[in-house]
Amino acid sequence: MKAKVSTEWLSGCSGCHVAVVDLHEKLLNLVDSIEFVRIPVLMDEKGYPKADIGLVEGAIRSEHDRHCAEQMRKSCDKIVAFGTCASYGGVSGLGWLYRDDAILNKVYGGLPTTTETQKPQGAPELEQSVIPIDEVIDVDVHLPGCPPHPYYIAQAIKVLLGQDGAVMPAGTVCSQCNRKMEKRTGVKLQRGAVAAPEKDVCFLSQGVVCLGSVTLDRCRAQCTNRGVACAGCTGPSVAVAMEPQLDIRSMVAKRMSMLTDIDQQEILDYMAKEARTFYSYALSSPVIYKKPTVEIREWAGEKQAAN
Amino acid sequence: MAKLVIDPVTRIEGHARITLDIDDSGKVEKGHLQVLEIRGFEKLLEGMELFKMPLITARICGVCPAAHHMASVTAIENGLGVKITDTAKRLRELMYMGHILHSHALSNFVLTGPDLLQGLDAPHDQRNVFQLLKLQPEAVKKMLRLRSIGQRIVEIVGGRGVHPVTSIPGGLASAPSAEEMSNMTEWGGEALGILDELYPTVKGALEKLQGVRESMNIPYPSLALTDNGTVSFFQAPLAVMDPTGKIEKTFDGGEYEKHLNEHSMEGSYMKSVRLRDGDRSFFVGPLARLNINHAFSTGKADGLLSEYRAAGHPRKSALDYVEARFVEMVYAAEKIQELAAKPAGEDLLVKAEPGPGRFVGVVEAPRGILVHEYQTDDDGVLTSANLIVATQNNYDAIDHSIAGIAGNYAGSGQDELLMSSVEFSLRCFDPCLACATHSAGRMPMEIEVRRNGETVRTIARGVE
Numbered sequence: 001m002k003a004k005v006s007t008e009w010l011s012g013c014s015g016c017h018v019a020v021v022d023l024h025e026k027l028l029n030l031v032d033s034i035e036f037v038r039i040p041v042l043m044d045e046k047g048y049p050k051a052d053i054g055l056v057e058g059a060i061r062s063e064h065d066r067h068c069a070e071q072m073r074k075s076c077d078k079i080v081a082f083g084t085c086a087s088y089g090g091v092s093g094l095g096w097l098y099r100d101d102a103i104l105n106k107v108y109g110g111l112p113t114t115t116e117t118q119k120p121q122g123a124p125e126l127e128q129s130v131i132p133i134d135e136v137i138d139v140d141v142h143l144p145g146c147p148p149h150p151y152y153i154a155q156a157i158k159v160l161l162g163q164d165g166a167v168m169p170a171g172t173v174c175s176q177c178n179r180k181m182e183k184r185t186g187v188k189l190q191r192g193a194v195a196a197p198e199k200d201v202c203f204l205s206q207g208v209v210c211l212g213s214v215t216l217d218r219c220r221a222q223c224t225n226r227g228v229a230c231a232g233c234t235g236p237s238v239a240v241a242m243e244p245q246l247d248i249r250s251m252v253a254k255r256m257s258m259l260t261d262i263d264q265q266e267i268l269d270y271m272a273k274e275a276r277t278f279y280s281y282a283l284s285s286p287v288i289y290k291k292p293t294v295e296i297r298e299w300a301g302e303k304q305a306a307n
Numbered sequence: 308m309a310k311l312v313i314d315p316v317t318r319i320e321g322h323a324r325i326t327l328d329i330d331d332s333g334k335v336e337k338g339h340l341q342v343l344e345i346r347g348f349e350k351l352l353e354g355m356e357l358f359k360m361p362l363i364t365a366r367i368c369g370v371c372p373a374a375h376h377m378a379s380v381t382a383i384e385n386g387l388g389v390k391i392t393d394t395a396k397r398l399r400e401l402m403y404m405g406h407i408l409h410s411h412a413l414s415n416f417v418l419t420g421p422d423l424l425q426g427l428d429a430p431h432d433q434r435n436v437f438q439l440l441k442l443q444p445e446a447v448k449k450m451l452r453l454r455s456i457g458q459r460i461v462e463i464v465g466g467r468g469v470h471p472v473t474s475i476p477g478g479l480a481s482a483p484s485a486e487e488m489s490n491m492t493e494w495g496g497e498a499l500g501i502l503d504e505l506y507p508t509v510k511g512a513l514e515k516l517q518g519v520r521e522s523m524n525i526p527y528p529s530l531a532l533t534d535n536g537t538v539s540f541f542q543a544p545l546a547v548m549d550p551t552g553k554i555e556k557t558f559d560g561g562e563y564e565k566h567l568n569e570h571s572m573e574g575s576y577m578k579s580v581r582l583r584d585g586d587r588s589f590f591v592g593p594l595a596r597l598n599i600n601h602a603f604s605t606g607k608a609d610g611l612l613s614e615y616r617a618a619g620h621p622r623k624s625a626l627d628y629v630e631a632r633f634v635e636m637v638y639a640a641e642k643i644q645e646l647a648a649k650p651a652g653e654d655l656l657v658k659a660e661p662g663p664g665r666f667v668g669v670v671e672a673p674r675g676i677l678v679h680e681y682q683t684d685d686d687g688v689l690t691s692a693n694l695i696v697a698t699q700n701n702y703d704a705i706d707h708s709i710a711g712i713a714g715n716y717a718g719s720g721q722d723e724l725l726m727s728s729v730e731f732s733l734r735c736f737d738p739c740l741a742c743a744t745h746s747a748g749r750m751p752m753e754i755e756v757r758r759n760g761e762t763v764r765t766i767a768r769g770v771e
Contacts, residue, residue: 113564
């Protein structure tokens with residue numbers, strides 16, 4: 001009997017679904033052991049058939065998203081929060097910082113090319129905020145990643161099907177990164193940088209903020225191994241997610257100041273000032289914003305905050 | 308079993324909807340696509356660091372992240388006045404040709420393929436790529452292979468398949484290995500071979516759809532980048548061609564806001580884009596590119612383009628998007644072969660530092676003109692952003708085409724065929740609703756038929 005898999009797509013970009021197709025020829029092997037009973041990107045929607053595994057991509061942005069998430073929960077034995085948006089809100093979670101009006105006023109009146117000053121008539125109302133799906137339904141497994149590497153998608157399905165030997169490692173991006181951490185002196189904090197000159201040396205040693213050490217590996221460190229510092233798109237590492245007192249900003253600042261002679265406070269101040277950049281993928285999740293050491297709303301601009 | 312509900316159903320948020328306005332005689336007066344969700348990236352990007360834009364704006368869309376990645380890095384380099392090396396330019400183009408191959412193959416074969424190969428009258432629950440795989444396994448595996456080749460190239464050069472990262476301000480963060488370059492050259496050849504084999508199939512499928520061709524005509528000007536008549540995907544002026552085939556004007560991407568404006572549309576979070584001059588609708592994408600340009604720079608694609616143009620110029624039917632995409636895939640495959648044949652090179656990056664300014668980048672996304680604009684403060688942090696994406700540019704054309712094709716079936720009582728054909732005409736544009744409202748959206752499954760503004764009935768499928 002093939003295991004039945006159902007997928008849904010809420011407020012996101014469809015990239016997690018494309019990542020499934022990016023299993024390439026391995027997808028055909030996967031299709032030998034599972035049957036997609038619902039995959040809206042590829043098949044016409046047919047309600048919510050019963051399934052063993054439900055993959056839910058995207059965050060909750062509207063009442064409709066909430067409704068779809070609930071339908072998925074009802075129809076699937078196991079629900080996977082598929083990707084960073086579903087797990088932590090993702091980039092669209094930045095909408096959590098604003099009242100809806102601020103976004104709509106900008107998009108429908110505050111741009112060089114807009115001609116009207118009102119949002120479109122008759123379009124449906126949005127929820128006040130953008131939230132991860134586990135705020136709305138019970139989730140059995142979180143598979144964050146923006147998108148998760150196809151390798152981990154296949155692994156996750158194998159684990160859920162109880163196949164022998166399949167495991168989901170709990171390491172950080174550093175565990176897959178080929179760069180070496182080295183103590184350096186005379187290094188300055190490289191504000192706003194995304195790359196560093198030495199390709200075999202840790203970004204932190206070179207003064208570039210890289211979130212690899214505080215980010216879960218669901219990516220096989222593709223960015224850092226191809227020359228770009230980690231932006232934290234998978235969301236927090238297991239340690240950060242589990243321990244309230246640990247935060248990405250304080251951990252990165254500490255590690256970076258140990259690897260260089262940059263003052264820890266300088267890094268802390270910089271990351272607080274640029275909180276929108278460094279917390280962009282997970283800030284609408286209580287896992288992050290409820291931490292006693294995190295003041296996202298204050299850092300990212302209290303005056304525009306919702307609620 | 309096809310499940311067809313012809314009944315007023317409760318309005319369902321999150322689905323894209325289509326409304327058809329009919330007059331008393333039953334003639335379709337207007338068709339309208341409504342997209343019902345929004346993320347609002349223009350606002351979300353405010354307060355973020357400039358150099359993170361090529362990474363974060365890719366997240367607007369999982370199907371065409373490479374286009375946003377390129378528009379973004381192009382904008383930044385334009386604003387900073389940075390000239391990248393020829394090596395970086397060539398490798399970026401290699402990635403982009405992979406992207407075009409992936410995106411066009413996904414559209415023509417995976418999404419529209421079932422309509423083309425199984426026909427508009429095939430039962431809707433049978434009309435999908437999995438079913439097609441059962442019916443024509445060899446052909447479909449080749450189609451999927453084309454997409455895979457394209458996406459693997461994005462992954463190798465861009466660092467990741469979905470949401471590539473290596474194009475950073477100043478050039479490229481890393482280069483493929485010699486072995487990877489050699490693999491990509493080989494794949495370019497393989498893709499060409501597959502396209503050769505598939506050509507008769509695609510032509511044959513399009514032949515069968517000639518009956519709906521004229522009803523999908525779009526009486527609007529074309530808008531595309533042009534390098535003096537040669538197709539260009541980045542860094543070239545924009546040209547407007549009127550429906551008779553005359554170039555009306557050209558303008559520089561940096562002045563996009565003087566030539567384009569946006570309108571809110573009824574019941575929809577997607578804005579429509581028009582030419583300011585006369586507030587006129589237009590269309591973009593492969594159809595517009597091949598109307599405005601008469602050459603690529605590779606042999607086979609140039610040959611196909613001549614044939615394509617000899618059969619009619621300018622092309623007007625949304626149906627022609629399918630053929631235009633095919634021609635562009637041939638170009639992408641040839642270009643991949645050419646670009647990957649040389650060693651990758653090592654001069655990847657020149658110095659670039661974030662700072663204050665205005666940054667505008669215009670590229671040809673697979674679906675057409677894509678604009679990114681940012682403004683920054685002294686720290687190089689965004690104070691504002693504006694985004695115009697391809698599907699928005701095509702909004703009026705999509706509405707026009709929906710009405711056109713619906714006119715064939717609206718009074719016929721053939722609701723299943725009406726829905727299939729409306730969906731098909733929409734798919735011809737390869738619409739990307741994720742991009743278009745910078746939000747998620749689905750293919751429409753609900754059509755509202757209105758007479759004098761009153762809902763006469765709603766046709767829906769598979770809604771629970």
